[in-house]
Amino acid sequence: MARFPRPHTPRLLYTLYSTKTTTAHSSSPTAALLSHNLNLQLRRFSSGNLARAAKEGEEPWWKDSMNRLRNIGISAHIDSGKTTLTERVLYYTGRIHEIHEVRGRDGVGAKMDSMDLEREKGITIQSAATYCTWNDYQINIIDTPGHVDFTIEVERALRVLDGAILVLCSVGGVQSQSITVDRQMRRYEVPRLAFINKLDRMGADPWKVLNQARSKLRHHSAAMQVPIGLEDDFKGLVDLVQQKAYYFHGSSGENVVTEEIPANMEALVAEKRRELIETVSEVDDKLAEAFLNDEPISSTELEEAVRRATISRKFVPVFMGSAFKNKGVQPLLNSVLSYLPCPVEVSNYALDQTNNEEKVTLSGTPDGPLVALAFKLEEGRFGQLTYLRIYEGVIRKGDFIHNINTGKKIKVPRLVRMHSDEMEDIQEAHAGQIVAVFGVECASGDTFTDGSVKYTMTSMNVPEPVMSLAVQPVSKDSGGQFSKALNRFQREDPTFRVGLDAESGQTIISGMGELHLDIYVERIKREYKVDATVGKPRVNFRETVTQRAEFDYLHKKQTGGQGQYGRVCGYIEPLPPGSSTKFEFDNMIVGQAIPSNFIPAIEKGFKEAANSGSLIGHPVEHLRVVLTDGASHAVDSSELAFKLASIYAFRQCYVAARPVILEPIMLVELKVPTEFQGTVAGDINKRKGVIIGNDQDGDDSVIAANVPLNNMFGYSTALRSMTQGKGEFTMEYKEHSAVSHDVQTQLVNAHKGTKATD
Numbered sequence: 096m097a098r099f100p101r102p103h104t105p106r107l108l109y110t111l112y113s114t115k116t117t118t119a120h121s122s123s124p125t126a127a128l129l130s131h132n133l134n135l136q137l138r139r140f141s142s143g144n145l146a147r148a149a150k151e152g153e154e155p156w157w158k159d160s161m162n163r164l165r166n167i168g169i170s171a172h173i174d175s176g177k178t179t180l181t182e183r184v185l186y187y188t189g190r191i192h193e194i195h196e197v198r199g200r201d202g203v204g205a206k207m208d209s210m211d212l213e214r215e216k217g218i219t220i221q222s223a224a225t226y227c228t229w230n231d232y233q234i235n236i237i238d239t240p241g242h243v244d245f246t247i248e249v250e251r252a253l254r255v256l257d258g259a260i261l262v263l264c265s266v267g268g269v270q271s272q273s274i275t276v277d278r279q280m281r282r283y284e285v286p287r288l289a290f291i292n293k294l295d296r297m298g299a300d301p302w303k304v305l306n307q308a309r310s311k312l313r314h315h316s317a318a319m320q321v322p323i324g325l326e327d328d329f330k331g332l333v334d335l336v337q338q339k340a341y342y343f344h345g346s347s348g349e350n351v352v353t354e355e356i357p358a359n360m361e362a363l364v365a366e367k368r369r370e371l372i373e374t375v376s377e378v379d380d381k382l383a384e385a386f387l388n389d390e391p392i393s394s395t396e397l398e399e400a401v402r403r404a405t406i407s408r409k410f411v412p413v414f415m416g417s418a419f420k421n422k423g424v425q426p427l428l429n430s431v432l433s434y435l436p437c438p439v440e441v442s443n444y445a446l447d448q449t450n451n452e453e454k455v456t457l458s459g460t461p462d463g464p465l466v467a468l469a470f471k472l473e474e475g476r477f478g479q480l481t482y483l484r485i486y487e488g489v490i491r492k493g494d495f496i497h498n499i500n501t502g503k504k505i506k507v508p509r510l511v512r513m514h515s516d517e518m519e520d521i522q523e524a525h526a527g528q529i530v531a532v533f534g535v536e537c538a539s540g541d542t543f544t545d546g547s548v549k550y551t552m553t554s555m556n557v558p559e560p561v562m563s564l565a566v567q568p569v570s571k572d573s574g575g576q577f578s579k580a581l582n583r584f585q586r587e588d589p590t591f592r593v594g595l596d597a598e599s600g601q602t603i604i605s606g607m608g609e610l611h612l613d614i615y616v617e618r619i620k621r622e623y624k625v626d627a628t629v630g631k632p633r634v635n636f637r638e639t640v641t642q643r644a645e646f647d648y649l650h651k652k653q654t655g656g657q658g659q660y661g662r663v664c665g666y667i668e669p670l671p672p673g674s675s676t677k678f679e680f681d682n683m684i685v686g687q688a689i690p691s692n693f694i695p696a697i698e699k700g701f702k703e704a705a706n707s708g709s710l711i712g713h714p715v716e717h718l719r720v721v722l723t724d725g726a727s728h729a730v731d732s733s734e735l736a737f738k739l740a741s742i743y744a745f746r747q748c749y750v751a752a753r754p755v756i757l758e759p760i761m762l763v764e765l766k767v768p769t770e771f772q773g774t775v776a777g778d779i780n781k782r783k784g785v786i787i788g789n790d791q792d793g794d795d796s797v798i799a800a801n802v803p804l805n806n807m808f809g810y811s812t813a814l815r816s817m818t819q820g821k822g823e824f825t826m827e828y829k830e831h832s833a834v835s836h837d838v839q840t841q842l843v844n845a846h847k848g849t850k851a852t853d
Contacts, residue, residue: 183418261290305317320332321333449549468484540552558828665723678718681719765796767818768821
């Protein structure tokens with residue numbers, strides 16, 4: 096029998112308050128009175144009374160609600176079925192009452208693909224947030240894109256989540272973007288479940304995918320379920336923990352029927368359960384003790400051990416199903432509650448700005464001061480929508496909050512919970528929740544507090560753009576709207592950059608790939624009604640030096656009054672291979688040859704000079720500048736003089752350091768019918784690509800290659816023509832690497848405006 100808290104306890108009040116607020120919006124006097132009384136009771140149990148409640152021996156009002164909260168993301172390789180899975184989750188939890196497909200014939204599209212472009216192209220472009228309730232637990236879900244061009248959406252979603260579901264295709268298996276997403280999950284230390292989807296498809300092989308996850312992703316994992324049949328014969332699943340068989344009946348698989356394990360599967364189930372226990376025992380001491388003593392292991396003991404191992408990120412449980420065929424989603428939801436952590440079970444850190452950015456562990460409870468991270472911006476119908484993950488404390492509508500990054504104090508005019516592109520007004524939210532606020536000007540990655548602390552959350556990893564386009568509005572009259580669109584997209588997406596070409600005066604937009612930039616050009620047209628002309632895509636090259644070169648430059652200028660005098664001596668050299676630092680400045684002057692107050696100006700001068708190398712005008716990276724000596728003048732020396740001396744000194748010695756051009760190299764993964772393998776491999780070689788792997792997957796060949804981005808323009812059309820439309824590929828940035836001598840000559844000549852010769 097279900098237990099209910101006694102009336103008028105804070106826990107009950109919170110449960111009432113957390114329910115859908117549509118009742119509070121009712122026009123009836125009864126509803127209004129209930130809402131008023133509820134707010135009075137909530138204020139009575141605000142943070143000021145928490146200490147008193149604790150002294151009286153009661154549990155904090157938030158404890159039960161925090162334990163019953165899950166923040167999860169659904170991430171995967173493109174076309175693995177993430178959005179389809181999310182659609183089923185929303186249907187079974189009652190958030191939507193009708194299932195729509197990603198490429199549905201009804202023209203509606205999946206709930207989480209709210210943009211017209213997403214529905215047309217059948218891909219997710221922006222991460223979308225929603226929430227639902229399952230078995231009295233609240234689950235906040237973020238559905239993320241699979242295409243590598245929108246990788247920042249995955250980065251910022253994982254930054255704020257407590258757990259994740261990694262979706263793998265039972266036919267395609269572990270693909271290049273699966274590896275990228277898994278790497279992102281590791282970076283943000285996110286516990287995860289794996290879900291092998293599409294068991295109904297021809298060629299489905301979950302055991303092959305499980306072995307790929309172990310070898311390619313280095314997952315310590317084991318199956319939690321065994322499928323009953325595969326492909327057209329896929330009927331249901333056997334749960335290895337509870338040792339029961341589940342079948343999914345009804346038009347949408349909504350009726351889950353539990354039965355005994357089929358007799359012909361008992362031996363396989365016993366073998367897979369033992370494999371599961373052995374695998375978890377390797378990382379969980381408590382289960383290992385029982386296993387080594389050959390004691391019988393109950394379902395409860397195994398479930399607890401899997402939970403401990405998953406939360407500590409030592410184990411990745413693997414579940415199975417077919418979201419499209421409505422099989423396996425409800426057991427996956429139960430597993431989210433059973434095995435993924437609640438907000439208080441995850442360690443989060445902030446950096447204390449008043450104490451030299453010392454790491455501070457956040458309690459993750461509503462008791463402490465407010466600490467919230469703005470992880471995503473979106474232009475809504477009513478202005479800028481800022482998504483916040485609350486790590487500590489409580490935020491209320493009408494509160495004043497402080498942006499630690501800008502120092503501004505802002506009032507919260509409106510607080511909402513998001514359901515894709517729909518929203519629901521709420522009065523307050525506490526630690527662990529994901530909400531959105533309107534009318535708050537900020538940037539992605541800004542931290543908000545109540546002003547009592549100066550904490551900032553560590554920022555997200557933002558990859559550098561690899562491709563640029565020149566764009567300009569067709570009509571001069573639409574320049575204002577054009578600028579407005581670019582400013583908005585820059586605020587929303589840290590990987591989308593806008594600059595001005597000093598020579599041509601053109602506006603240059605930079606991003607993660609052709610699709611990324613195409614989407615933004617299309618959005619400018621649709622959302623701002625501005626037609627734009629687009630230039631040929633160009634690659635974001637870099638420059639670097641390959642050897643040490645000395646500099647000794649005196650900047651001396653006399654103009655009749657105070658002159659300019661500054662001398663800098665030292666050397667530039669490449670940073671060690673594998674270094675993640677782009678620019679390093681070392682002051683190794685002994686004594687006071689240059690007064691210390693001029694050193695920052697010298698560093699600034701070298702940094703400014705490194706923004707544009709002399710080969711093709713692109714930024715210089717992996718560079719170390721060492722200042723060893725110099726001279727100053729008592730009257731004529733100034734910050735400007737030393738800054739100019741640094742810029743000219745850099746230009747003076749740059750050529751002697753044997754600079755080279757670096758180009759972005761892409762990891763390209765192709766899947767083509769075996770009959771076209773030779774043609775495709777030959778084309779990759781023509782494009783100066785290096786094939787690093789070639790596997791067989793049924794009748795298809797899977798080719799992995801490193802190819803210069805400059806040689807990949809228009810590749811989708813070329814691949815279609817080579818493979819009769821049957822080939823597909825994915826591409827992601829790997830590294831910047833030095834170009835060959837002939838390519839460097841061509842690029843330098845083109846930059847100088849001369850015609851390149853072969």
